[in-house]
Amino acid sequence: MSAVYTTDEYGRPFIIVREQDKKARTTGVEATKAHIMAAKAVSNIVRTSLGPRGLDKILISPDGDITISNDGATIMSQMAIENQIGKLLVELSRSQDDEIGDGTTGIVVLAGALLEQAEELLDRGIHPIRISDGFEQACKIAVAHLDRVSDIIPWSKDNTNDLFRCAKTSLGSKIVNKRHDQFAQIAVDAILAVADLERKDVDFELIKVEGKVGGELADSALVHGVIIDKDFSHPQMPKEVKDAKIAILTCPFEPPKPKTKHKLEITSVKEFEELQRYERETFETMVKQVKDCGANIVACQWGFDDEANSLLLQHKLPAIRWVGGPEIELLAIATNGRIVPRFEDLSSEKLGSAGSIREVTYGTTNESMVIVEDCANSKAVTVLVRGGNKMIVDEAKRSLHDAMCVVRNLIIDNRVVYGGAAAEISCSIAVEKEADQVSSIEQYAMRSFARALDAIPMALAENSGLPPIETLSYVKSQQIKQGISSLGVDCMNTGTSDMKEQFVFDPLISKRQQFLLATQLVKMILKIDDVIVHQSDEQ
Secondary structure, eight states, X not given: OEEEEEXXXXXXXXXXXXXXXXXXXXXXXXXXXXXXXXXXXXXXXXXXXXXXXXXXXXXXXXXXXXXXXXXXXXXXXXXXXXXXXXXXHHHHHHHHHHHTSSOHHHHHHHHHHHHHHHHHHHXXXXXXXXXXXXXXXHHHHHHHHHHHHOEEOOOOSSOOHHHHHHHHHHHTTSGGGGGHHXXXXXXXXXXXXXXXXXXXXXXXXXXXXXXXXXXXXGGOEEESEEEESOXXXXXXXXXXXXXXXXXXXXXXXXXXXXXXXXXXXXXXHHHHHHHHHHHHHHHHHHHHHHHHTTOSEEEESSOOOHHHHHHHHHTTXXXXXXXXXXXXXXXXXXXXXXXESSGGGOOGGGOEEEEEEEEEEETTTTEEXXXXXXXXXXXXXXXXXXXXXXXXXXXXXXXXXXXXHHHHHHHHOOEEEXXXXXXXXXHHHHHHHHHTXXXXXXXXXXXXXXXXXXXXXXXXXXXXXXXXXXHHHHHHHHHHHHOOTTBOOOTTOOSOOBHHHHTXXXXXXXHHHHHHHHHHHHHHHHTOOEEEEEOOOOO
C-alpha cells in the first residue's frame, strides 16, 4: 500500500490510501498462446491480399485520409496495432520492405502459418524450445533447397526480357495490372538507367517518382532527366530553353538583410529614394552576375519579389523559384552543375547543362511542370505517374517501387525461383522428406514447418477462387511424380501449372529472406513465456 498525506479546505489532515499499481501477468504456455493468437489475427488481415488475385484494403487515417493498397508493408504500417506481438509483425514486413522491397505480404502470411502450427505442437505438450530448434533445422533445409531449385536468368543491357518478366510478376497483384507491360518496362528502364553494373549497385536517390492527378495510368512515362513540379516565375518568360546553361542558386534574389530581427527607420523622401535605388542596383548587379557567367536560365531555392522577377524578364533570363531541397540536388546531379550559395561564387564551370528545359501544362487547371531533358549526366531519371485520383497515383507509385526493387535485386543476384508458390511447395516436400530421417522430437516441428509452407499456395488458391486443398494436393503430387520444381498454383487460369512457361519468377534473395526472417521472428515469439503489464492508476 502507498499512502498520501493531505489536508482539506479547512486545514484538517487526512490520509488517502491507494493500492499499488495493478499488475496483469500471463505466464508459460498461456502467454505463448496469447501471442500466437495476436499474430494470427494480424496475419489473417493481409492473407487475402496475397497473389495476383489478392484483394485491396482501404485504410482510413484519423485525419480522414484514405489509402487503398494491397502492399503488405503499407497495410501493416498504416494499421494502428496496440498489441506488442502485432507490432513485431509490422516490423517484420517493414524489414522485408527495406531490405528487399517486395514479398512483404508473403512474409507475414508465412509467419502467421508457422505460429498456427506451433500452437498445435504446444497443445501436444512439446516444449517451445524444441519447436523453435525444429523450425531452425527445417529453415536451413528449405533455404539450401531454394539454392538447388533456383535458375540463373541471363540479362544484359540489350536483352532485358527476363528482368521485364520478373517486374511483371511483382506488378501482377497491384492496381496497375491494367497497364502491366508499360509499368514493368518503366521499372526496368529506370533501374538500368541509373545502375552501376560493375559494382552491381543501384542508387535509388537518382530515381524520382513524381505523381500528378489527372489523365490515366497509360499517360505515365519515364523521363531521362528531372521533372520539377513548378513553373517559370513569370508568365511571359519563354516556355522552352534549348542548350540550357543553368545557374543553381540557394541564395535569395533580394538585397542582403541581417539574419536577426531588424528595423529600418526612414525619416525623409531622400532616404526612401536612396533605399529604392540601392535595391534596384543590388538586383541589377545580381542579374548581371548571373548573365556574365554565361547562364541562360536560373533555378533558385528561394523566392524573389516582383521587382526581381520583372528584371529577370527584361534581361531575358527565365527563372524557376521555390525549387525544393531534394529537387535542387537531383537537378545538380543530372546537369553536372554545382549548387551556388552566393552570387559572388558564380562562374561558368559551376553551371549545369541540359539539352532542353520546357514547361508543360496539364489539363484545364493550368497546373504546370518543368521538364529538364538531355542532361549532361544521364544517370538521373524521373518517372511521372498519372492517375484518375490521388489514391490510384499513390498506389501506382508504391507498385512501381516494388517492381523497381525486384529489378534491383536481380542486378545484385540474378538467380530466381519460380512463383505461384512453386518454390514453397518444393521446399515443403524437401523438408518433409528430411524430417523422416530425424530421430528426435524435432521431426514434429519440421513437419509443421512443411505444413506452414503449404499455407502460401493454399492462400493463393483461395484468393483466386480455386478450391485450396484440391489445388495444393494436385500440384504437390505432380511435383513429386514429375520431379519438376517449377509447378505452382495457376492463379490466372492459363491452363498450365508450369511457372516456367508462365514466366512467373521471384528473385531468390527475396524468397530466402522471407524464410529466414519469418523463422527468426517465430523463434523469438516462442521464447517469450512471461508477460508483465504495469497498468497505470485509474484516475
